[in-house]
Amino acid sequence: MSSYDVLIVGGGIVGLSTAYHILKKDGSKKVLVIDKSHGIGGGDSGKSAAAFRAFFYSRTNLALAHSSIEFYKHVQENEKFDLGMLFVGYLLIFDKEKYNRVSKVITDLKHRGLDCSEFEPEDLAKKLGIRTSLAGDEEAELMGLKDPYRGIYIPLAGILKPENLLEYYSREVQKLGGRIEFDTSVEKFIIEPKKLTGIPGEPFPWQEAEIKGVITNKGEIRSEKVIVAAGAWTHKLLDPIGIDCHSKPKKRQIFTIPASKPELNKLLYADGINKYNIMPFILLPGDVYLRPEPFEKAFWVGLSDDLGRPFILEENPQPEEKYYMYGIYPVLHQYFPQFTDMWPSSMWAGHYDISLDGQPVIFEDYNLIVSAGTSGSGIMKADAIGRITASLYYGEREAELYTGEAFRVSDLSLQYRKVEPELLII
Numbered sequence: 001m002s003s004y005d006v007l008i009v010g011g012g013i014v015g016l017s018t019a020y021h022i023l024k025k026d027g028s029k030k031v032l033v034i035d036k037s038h039g040i041g042g043g044d045s046g047k048s049a050a051a052f053r054a055f056f057y058s059r060t061n062l063a064l065a066h067s068s069i070e071f072y073k074h075v076q077e078n079e080k081f082d083l084g085m086l087f088v089g090y091l092l093i094f095d096k097e098k099y100n101r102v103s104k105v106i107t108d109l110k111h112r113g114l115d116c117s118e119f120e121p122e123d124l125a126k127k128l129g130i131r132t133s134l135a136g137d138e139e140a141e142l143m144g145l146k147d148p149y150r151g152i153y154i155p156l157a158g159i160l161k162p163e164n165l166l167e168y169y170s171r172e173v174q175k176l177g178g179r180i181e182f183d184t185s186v187e188k189f190i191i192e193p194k195k196l197t198g199i200p201g202e203p204f205p206w207q208e209a210e211i212k213g214v215i216t217n218k219g220e221i222r223s224e225k226v227i228v229a230a231g232a233w234t235h236k237l238l239d240p241i242g243i244d245c246h247s248k249p250k251k252r253q254i255f256t257i258p259a260s261k262p263e264l265n266k267l268l269y270a271d272g273i274n275k276y277n278i279m280p281f282i283l284l285p286g287d288v289y290l291r292p293e294p295f296e297k298a299f300w301v302g303l304s305d306d307l308g309r310p311f312i313l314e315e316n317p318q319p320e321e322k323y324y325m326y327g328i329y330p331v332l333h334q335y336f337p338q339f340t341d342m343w344p345s346s347m348w349a350g351h352y353d354i355s356l357d358g359q360p361v362i363f364e365d366y367n368l369i370v371s372a373g374t375s376g377s378g379i380m381k382a383d384a385i386g387r388i389t390a391s392l393y394y395g396e397r398e399a400e401l402y403t404g405e406a407f408r409v410s411d412l413s414l415q416y417r418k419v420e421p422e423l424l425i426i
């Protein structure tokens, strides 16, 4: 039997960032991260589109994303660890109706000093070859697709390689003396009374009990503190012990389309939008997104569907080819005729771990810390989430983010939760 100061269940981006920040504050802590996967990135972090943006209305979203992005930039530029981070930008393409809904929010963001610029439909057509008039197209009309009206380009945004980010944190954790063990699956929590009486059968309901460790497929691990950072699996671990993490998993899929035609190549390496001459991450009306994958000379395409998509955890979620065919392709090829007759060369699926309000959930109960509910933006916020979870572990009221901003730890708890709603709904 082994014993630790901190045991972190889940070696995804949240668990690793948390381990890193705990050890960074105090390198004498005995920290173990365990994961049931065979290796790094076995959970949803390794399946991510890993796009990021520091452009949100909600103070919470902005603080978490901005600080994390600045930290990753520092890692890549100053520590010289390649995260594959490219500031290609985000391009949000709105139809007229949606643009009218969000334009006030965007004006407010500009007043708050957040940088963005607008593209007219003609610019979009010239730079990206997007179709700007769908008039007279029977299929587009039947689908209710509207003409692109404006593009909002956000420069402090882009993409990174999630596997490199995981690699960075795992390397740093081990350098600081932390241990990471794979193929180690938590089966049960060890629940014991705070004060043992020695009477067989304890803990009894009248006793004050708490979590003292876990039972895994490899045996018992005891720890002063257990932190659950098990992403989409968190509820599966906590429901049986009566702790509600207020987040649930939903399947999300990515389809790879190779840039195998000259017109797709031209789109992927679009000139003059950013310094790399790579197209930005694009969000189309109809919510289809298009992410450049310049390292593979391809596009990653996705769409986060909601109504009708169940909250279900699947151990090995499978992508649905028909979802591309009937859910994504009809929109994609209408706006970008370059994709006509293009089908995925590969595809995969993972989960979003969706919380009650789309913000992470970080709280402590019965000596157990929970850090989950990243809701589809866990890569872009992971560094800040790790800092806040580490601060909760150390009993600090405020976490200092990389940007220097003080973030009240209880703002992401359940009991004292205080998060600002996101008004830039895209």
Ligand SMILES: Cc1cc2nc3c(=O)[nH]c(=O)nc-3n(C[C@H](O)[C@H](O)[C@H](O)COP(=O)(O)OP(=O)(O)OC[C@H]3O[C@@H](n4cnc5c(N)ncnc54)[C@H](O)[C@@H]3O)c2cc1C
Residues within 6 Å of the ligand: 009, 010, 011, 012, 013, 014, 015, 034, 035, 036, 037, 041, 042, 043, 044, 045, 046, 047, 048, 049, 050, 051, 052, 184, 185, 186, 187, 229, 230, 231, 232, 233, 234, 237, 252, 253, 254, 349, 350, 351, 352, 353, 372, 374, 375, 376, 377, 378, 379, 380, 381
């Ligand atoms: C298709 C897709 C696209 C995405 N796109 C973006 C994006 O563009 N930008 C962005 O910021 N985010 C994106 N996300 C979300 C992002 O990937 C997640 O928010 C983030 O990876 C969650 O990290 P995590 O550490 O909480 O979870 P995970 O990476 O899933 O880590 C949890 C770990 O817990 C382990 N575990 C579970 N149960 C047990 C157990 N019983 N015992 C031991 N270990 C256990 C799992 O094996 C797993 O490795 C996307 C996600 C998906 C699926």
